[in-house]
Amino acid sequence: MKTVLEIHGLSKQFGKQPILQDLNLSVKEGDIYGLIGKNGAGKTTLIKIITQLLSADYGTISLFSSQGYKECTKALSRVGSVIESPVAHNHLTAYQNLKYYCTIRHIPNADQVIQETLKYVGLSDTGRKVFRDFSLGMKQRLGIAIALLSKPDFLILDEPINGLDPIGIKEFRQMIQRLNQELGMTILISSHILSELYLVANRFGILDQGKIIREISKAEFETLNEDYIVLKTSEKEKASQILKDKVRLEFKVVNSDNEIHIFSHEQDVKRILKELTLADVAVDEIYYARQNLEEYFTQLVK
Numbered sequence: 001m002k003t004v005l006e007i008h009g010l011s012k013q014f015g016k017q018p019i020l021q022d023l024n025l026s027v028k029e030g031d032i033y034g035l036i037g038k039n040g041a042g043k044t045t046l047i048k049i050i051t052q053l054l055s056a057d058y059g060t061i062s063l064f065s066s067q068g069y070k071e072c073t074k075a076l077s078r079v080g081s082v083i084e085s086p087v088a089h090n091h092l093t094a095y096q097n098l099k100y101y102c103t104i105r106h107i108p109n110a111d112q113v114i115q116e117t118l119k120y121v122g123l124s125d126t127g128r129k130v131f132r133d134f135s136l137g138m139k140q141r142l143g144i145a146i147a148l149l150s151k152p153d154f155l156i157l158d159e160p161i162n163g164l165d166p167i168g169i170k171e172f173r174q175m176i177q178r179l180n181q182e183l184g185m186t187i188l189i190s191s192h193i194l195s196e197l198y199l200v201a202n203r204f205g206i207l208d209q210g211k212i213i214r215e216i217s218k219a220e221f222e223t224l225n226e227d228y229i230v231l232k233t234s235e236k237e238k239a240s241q242i243l244k245d246k247v248r249l250e251f252k253v254v255n256s257d258n259e260i261h262i263f264s265h266e267q268d269v270k271r272i273l274k275e276l277t278l279a280d281v282a283v284d285e286i287y288y289a290r291q292n293l294e295e296y297f298t299q300l301v302k
């Protein structure tokens with residue numbers, strides 16, 4: 001698979017504060033890459049360096065296999081981005097804003113391009129409503145529409161989910177998946193809303209202490225993370241004995257909350273409960289669980 005973005009040894013400092021330190025990252029063609037990091041981890045700084053709004057102190061960036069800074073600058077014409085808040089003219093409608101950007105970017109067949117783009121981002125029916133009266137979700141979508149006008153192969157979105165309501169998040173997710181699947185666009189999305197990023201991205205890079213400390217695909221994440229059954233009981237020792245002698249499944253006692261994690265699947269819940277009841281062990285709660293990206297991330301960055 002071709003590489004769309006390759007970063008090696010990137011470092012950036014603001015004054016004496018190191019923000020990015022010897023960072024490596026790679027985005028492959030067709031990826032929806034989720035860049036995960038806590039507030040202040042340096043996601044925006046990294047995106048600004050990729051798009052040459054900021055310069056790095058050290059390191060190399062290659063876009064579409066470009067060699068050197070000049071080629072990378074040229075390759076930026078294939079990149080669309082929305083960084084921090086979407087920028088548009090408050091007193092103009094969605095159509096008028098796009099028309100303005102088509103004019104300054106000399107985009108041919110403006111009317112057709114605008115209609116298609118508005119359809120893609122779900123803003124075809126906004127009529128005379130001007131940008132200032134848009135909801136946050138609509139503003140985000142117009143920002144993306146502006147980035148889409150030049151038909152980029154690689155779209156970079158900085159915290160696009162921030163502040164959206166659940167419907168806005170769902171619409172955003174559908175739009176991203178259509179851009180990826182129908183137009184074959186490679187997409188990088190930064191966010192600290194992991195649960196949402198998990199639903200939309202297929203690869204993740206975890207940014208912590210200035211580095212990408214882990215890159216993992218969704219498929220790898222799913223095989224890596226085991227299912228387990230959570231058993232809550234105040235009789236941990238007695239329950240452990242039954243699990244050892246009768247149930248014969250691997251388990252771990254979690255000391256903090258009277259919890260035992262039994263590494264098995266949902267269908268074993270009934271059998272476990274039956275054995276514990278027969279042995280008169282008081283069960284407070286028993287349920288099936290799966291480690292999610294949130295827990296994985298928290299474990300990695302703590």
Ligand SMILES: Nc1ncnc2c1ncn2[C@@H]1O[C@H](COP(=O)(O)OP(=O)(O)OP(=O)(O)O)[C@@H](O)[C@H]1O
Pocket residue numbers: 014019037038039040041042043044045046159192
């Ligand atoms: N121009 C600047 N001058 C000095 N410090 C800066 C500058 N821009 C960002 N920083 C600092 O760099 C660090 C990383 O900021 P950045 O905005 O890249 O993080 P982020 O991961 O995008 O955070 P958030 O999720 O809150 O947007 C922060 O401590 C921030 O205060």
